Amino acid sequence: MQRLRIELGERGYPILIGPALLDDPAVLAEAVAARDVLVVTNATVAPLYLDRLGRSLAGKRVASVVLPDGEQYKTLDTLARVLDALVEHRMNRDACVAALGGGVVGDIAGFAAACYQRGVDYVQVPTTLLAQVDSSVGGKTGVNHPGGKNLVGAFHQPRAVVTDIGTLATLPVRELRAGLAEVIKYGLVADAAFLGWIEDHLDALLGLDTAALTHAIRRSCEIKAEIVAEDEREHGRRALLNLGHTFGHAIETAAGYGEWLHGEAVGTGMLLAVDLSRRLGWLTAADVERVRTLLARSGLPTVAPVIGAARALELMGMDKKVLAGRIRLVLVKQLGEGVVTGDYPADALAATLEAHFGAAA
């Protein structure tokens, strides 16, 4: 088992990473100090892991609430269900909420913990690679609103994160690959050596090798933690974590939400970001090819839908009149060094968009 401490002063917490942690009462006892625990999970994960988690929490008073599975349920109504469960099971201020599942479960459960009695403890037990490398660090919790994603929420740090990599064995391979896109992202924006390590260990990662997964998750969390620690409330450097997201958003929206997984869209979006970085003279064609190859080897899509550059621009929140420099993008100065900038020529962006989305429709 690997142990990583996220330093946030008195709100710091450990991330425990390894195989079969769900079956280890000592690990759970360290993570969950409370006597009373409400486990929040969903209908897909519950049959797989809820009983096992419950057994490892032996000696505590454990209740659970099983939510429907899916981003469309990340709503205030579902939040209310979790709050109802906390009340129904008479959880008090000393209770702990345990989030067993992916990012959606973690976001809802974390937000419920943030506002129940104005804040109770919560612990994450992430069961998807995306949640293990992304949502377990940063303290963002919340739900969607018909007016926008994650519009309602709180910053609330977990007490501990228990990452049992054994849970990845039941994760659909497409979701595993989407999670790898985020792992690659950390290498691209912050650590060229890690990028090389991913290339060297990609087959092991896809083969669910314990040591490789443990290292990839640990290093991803470390990088995210370093960036977040400098910028907990997201004003500056934290934006680096959005590499590929603005382009990816255009891809997701053009294809219709749900067609592309978020990680898939981010992966292809990163390819556009490195392409634009090449046009600015920061990367070589060989660098771009290296990224494309890595994404392709990971089984991730590398070709954006052909919707035309003008439509893509619109979906990125820009139109031709306010093109250059108006939207800050995360680009790559050199492999392993991301940069947030609004200072790029309009025609370089246009060329990237045309190359990937096709010329104006």
Add this chain to the structure above:
Amino acid sequence: MQRLRIELGERGYPILIGPALLDDPAVLAEAVAARDVLVVTNATVAPLYLDRLGRSLAGKRVASVVLPDGEQYKTLDTLARVLDALVEHRMNRDACVAALGGGVVGDIAGFAAACYQRGVDYVQVPTTLLAQVDSSVGGKTGVNHPGGKNLVGAFHQPRAVVTDIGTLATLPVRELRAGLAEVIKYGLVADAAFLGWIEDHLDALLGLDTAALTHAIRRSCEIKAEIVAEDEREHGRRALLNLGHTFGHAIETAAGYGEWLHGEAVGTGMLLAVDLSRRLGWLTAADVERVRTLLARSGLPTVAPVIGAARALELMGMDKKVLAGRIRLVLVKQLGEGVVTGDYPADALAATLEAHFGAAA
């Protein structure tokens, strides 16, 4: 105009207290830095003050949402209405929520501000004496749940509090008196000189004298701020602010919620607390009489409903088996010095309850 600064490090803020502040664009400009403002108010207050506030926010983009009036609407559903309004009016992260009304409006609006986009600014414009002396300091926001009051919420400090004492002219006199109970509370737990000042200026306060109200509100906020600053997250000394609340809770519940105003129940509850303090030898009979006289002069009830001591004990969350020392009460060591203690003889508490609620039914 009086100006009081609440010191909370980078989350400190000013409380501005005086007459006609609602009509003063300079005051509002200082309090509300944002260009975009959503005013949250209720159906009782809106006809009285919404237009005036809007005019004083001239030059800003101002939208409003008018909630139904009443504690029964302090719910997640009403919170959702405020969040919907924020989205509908395209308020972004730089927007400000202004709470125009009493404690319920402030609690809902503050919680909406706490969780919209994981936190936007808010400003309080309290229009009841209770809100002016109590909810404008401390950072507690939230809504009720069928399982309990204030079960869902956040700690979120306002950017500023604008206390226009002119709004008290439209406050029902019974609510003014209930607010005075809280003012008296501050004297009892923390400042004997202030208690004497209240006695000397009670007629001026009830007559809505500007100078007297300004001083009473300012001193109340100062005392609350001193106590809260030591204990922002409510673990120790902040409990002093609950003088009269445990006894008051029994009174409110016995009478049926809504029969007694919260401040009224707290007022009579304080009388029980000083009575018990006398039985412990801390106060004299003359002290108790002083408090009773002050409450009576304020027009507050001083006689609890006759429900029997046993029932009262039950409503306080105790039964005979777990009586002594199990529930911490706020008592008064000497006038102007509150104390939180679970260390009192069971028979002294029983005597106080029998004297006020009647012998066992």
